[in-house]
Amino acid sequence: MPDRSLRVIQQQHQALSPRLQHAVRLLQMSSLDFAQTLAETLGRNPFLEQEEGDEMPLSPGLTALVNPLAEASGAAGARDEGSLLEATGDDGGLDDAGSSEPPPDAGTWNEALPSAPKGDGGEVSATELVASSTGLNTHLHGQLNLLPLGERDMALAKALVEMLDDDGYLRADPFELTADDALDPPATDEEVRIAVRRVQSLDPAGVGARTVQECLLLQTGEIEDPHQRALARRIIGEQLRLLGTRDCETLAHRLGFALAEVEAACARIRRFDPRPGWRFGAPPVHYVTPDVIARRYRGRWVAVLNPAVVPRMRLNSTVVDLFQRHRGAPCPDLASHLQEARWTMRNVEQRFSTIVAVAQAVIDRQHHFLDYGEMAMKPLGLKEIAEAVGVHESTVSRVTSNKYIATPAGVFELKHFFSRAMVMPSGASLSPTAIRGLVRDIIADEKATHPLSDTEITQLLWQQGLRVARRTVTKYRQALRIEPAARRKAAGA
Numbered sequence: 492m493p494d495r496s497l498r499v500i501q502q503q504h505q506a507l508s509p510r511l512q513h514a515v516r517l518l519q520m521s522s523l524d525f526a527q528t529l530a531e532t533l534g535r536n537p538f539l540e541q542e543e544g545d546e547m548p549l550s551p552g553l554t555a556l557v558n559p560l561a562e563a564s565g566a567a568g569a570r571d572e573g574s575l576l577e578a579t580g581d582d583g584g585l586d587d588a589g590s591s592e593p594p595p596d597a598g599t600w601n602e603a604l605p606s607a608p609k610g611d612g613g614e615v616s617a618t619e620l621v622a623s624s625t626g627l628n629t630h631l632h633g634q635l636n637l638l639p640l641g642e643r644d645m646a647l648a649k650a651l652v653e654m655l656d657d658d659g660y661l662r663a664d665p666f667e668l669t670a671d672d673a674l675d676p677p678a679t680d681e682e683v684r685i686a687v688r689r690v691q692s693l694d695p696a697g698v699g700a701r702t703v704q705e706c707l708l709l710q711t712g713e714i715e716d717p718h719q720r721a722l723a724r725r726i727i728g729e730q731l732r733l734l735g736t737r738d739c740e741t742l743a744h745r746l747g748f749a750l751a752e753v754e755a756a757c758a759r760i761r762r763f764d765p766r767p768g769w770r771f772g773a774p775p776v777h778y779v780t781p782d783v784i785a786r787r788y789r790g791r792w793v794a795v796l797n798p799a800v801v802p803r804m805r806l807n808s809t810v811v812d813l814f815q816r817h818r819g820a821p822c823p824d825l826a827s828h829l830q831e832a833r834w835t836m837r838n839v840e841q842r843f844s845t846i847v848a849v850a851q852a853v854i855d856r857q858h859h860f861l862d863y864g865e866m867a868m869k870p871l872g873l874k875e876i877a878e879a880v881g882v883h884e885s886t887v888s889r890v891t892s893n894k895y896i897a898t899p900a901g902v903f904e905l906k907h908f909f910s911r912a913m914v915m916p917s918g919a920s921l922s923p924t925a926i927r928g929l930v931r932d933i934i935a936d937e938k939a940t941h942p943l944s945d946t947e948i949t950q951l952l953w954q955q956g957l958r959v960a961r962r963t964v965t966k967y968r969q970a971l972r973i974e975p976a977a978r979r980k981a982a983g984a
Contacts, residue, residue, distance in 0.1 A: 647668060698767045742757070780797070
C-alpha cells in the first residue's frame with residue numbers, strides 16, 4: 492500500500508530580491524541600453540535630474556573611476572575606499588617616487604576634437620552637416636516620374652519598384668501583378684515583361700534583376716568597348732563558375748580568346764556591383780563607445796572609466812527637501828519614486844565600479860597583449876577574474892558582455908581577452924588568439940607567387956613546436972577572412 496503520509500522537507504535556495512534583480516539587469520546591459528533605461532527613469536522620476544554637458548560634477552565614487560591616476564599621485568599612494576585599485580585587491584601602487592612624470596588627465600583624450608558649431612548666430616549647426624540618405628525606392632520613383640509614361644504603365648513600374656528587396660533584386664514573382672485588382676482590365680504578361688525591362692533600365696545598373704547572373708549582365712552595358720562587352724556577356728552567361736574561381740586560363744581556352752583579353756574582361760566584371768541596392772538607404776553605422784580606456788601610467792596599464800558613458804544625473808535636492816517637509820501628505824507614489832531614485836544612483840555607481848574592477852583585472856593579466864599584440868595573448872578564464880575581483884563567475888560573464896575597452900591596438904569587447912588554453916606537447920599553453928595572430932603573420936610574409944596552403948601553414952607551425960591540426964588552421968584563416976591559397980594566387984597574379 493503506498494505511503495500517503497505528509498512530510499515536511501526543508502530546503503535552502505537563493506532568491507534574488509527585486510532590487511538585486513534590477514541591479515543585475517543594469518549590469519548586463521550595453522552602454523546604449525543602459526543610457527536608454529536611465530533616460531526612461533529620468534522621465535518618470537521627479538527626484539532625479541540631469542544636466543546636459545559636463546556642468547554637473549560626478550559623485551566621489553565615479554570621479555575616482557574616471558580619474559584614478561590623480562589619486563595615485565597623492566601622498567603615500569593612498570587610495571579611496573571605493574576606487575578601482577581597492578576593488579581589484581592589487582597592492583602594486585601606481586606611484587613611483589623616482590618618477591617626475593606629471594599625472595595625465597583622464598579627460599584630455601577628447602581635447603583634440605573640434606567642438607561642434609552651434610546653430611545660432613548664423614553659424615552652421617551640426618545637424619545641417621549630416622548627409623541625408625535617399626532610399627532605393629525613392630531614387631527609382633524619382634526617375635520614373637521623369638519618364639513620359641501613361642497612367643497604366645506608371646502604375647505597373649512603380650508596383651515593381653515596391654517589390655524590390657534591399658539588394659535591389661526582384662526576387663518576388665512579378666507576374667503576381669496580373670492578378671492585382673488595382674488595374675482594370677488586369678495587366679497582361681507582356682505588360683509585366685515590359686515593366687520589368689523598364690525598371691531594369693533605371694539607375695543604378697543591375698537593379699531589378701532576378702539573379703546575380705542577370706544583375707551582372709545588366710551592367711555590361713556600361714562597358715564602352717563593344718568587343719570587351721560581348722566577351723564579358725559570354726563569360727557571365729556561359730562561364731559564371733569559372734569567373735568566380737578566377738581561372739582565366741581555362742576561360743580563355745574554352746571561349747577561344749587570348750588570355751590577356753579574358754583577364755581584362757574579368758577585371759572589368761569584378762568592378763560590377765552584385766548588390767546595387769546597397770548604395771541607397773544603407774543603415775547608419777553604429778559606432779562603439781568604449782566603457783573603459785586602457786592607459787599606461789608609470790610602467791603599468793590602468794583601466795580608466797570613459798567619462799563619455801557616465802550619466803550626468805543626481806538626486807534633485809530641492810524636490811527631496813520639499814518631500815521631507817511634507818511627509819504627512821498622502822503621496823505614496825512619491826515615497827516609492829524616492830526609493831527608486833536612490834536605488835538608481837547606487838546601481839549606477841555599482842555598475843561602473845564593477846566594470847572597471849573587472850577590466851583592471853583583465854588588463855593586469857593581459858598586459859603583454861597591450862604591449863606586444865595578439866601573439867602575447869594568454870589563456871584566461873572567467874573563474875580567474877572572478878576570484879581576483881571577488882565576485883561570482885556569472886557576474887564576470889555579464890560584465891564582459893557588450894562592454895568594450897579602448898586600447899592602443901583598437902577597441903575590443905572584454906570577452907575578446909578570454910579563451911581556453913591550448914596545451915602544446917612541450918607543456919606550454921597558448922591562447923587561440925595568439926595562434927590566429929601567428930597564422931595571419933605567416934600569410935602576410937608569404938610570397939605572392941607561391942601562397943601557402945593550410946597544410947603548409949600547419950607544417951610551419953609544427954616546426955615551431957605548435958601542434959595544431961590543419962582543420963584548426965583552416966578555421967582560423969576563415970575567421971581572419973583570408974581567402975584560400977588558390978584565390979590569393981589568382982588575386983596576386
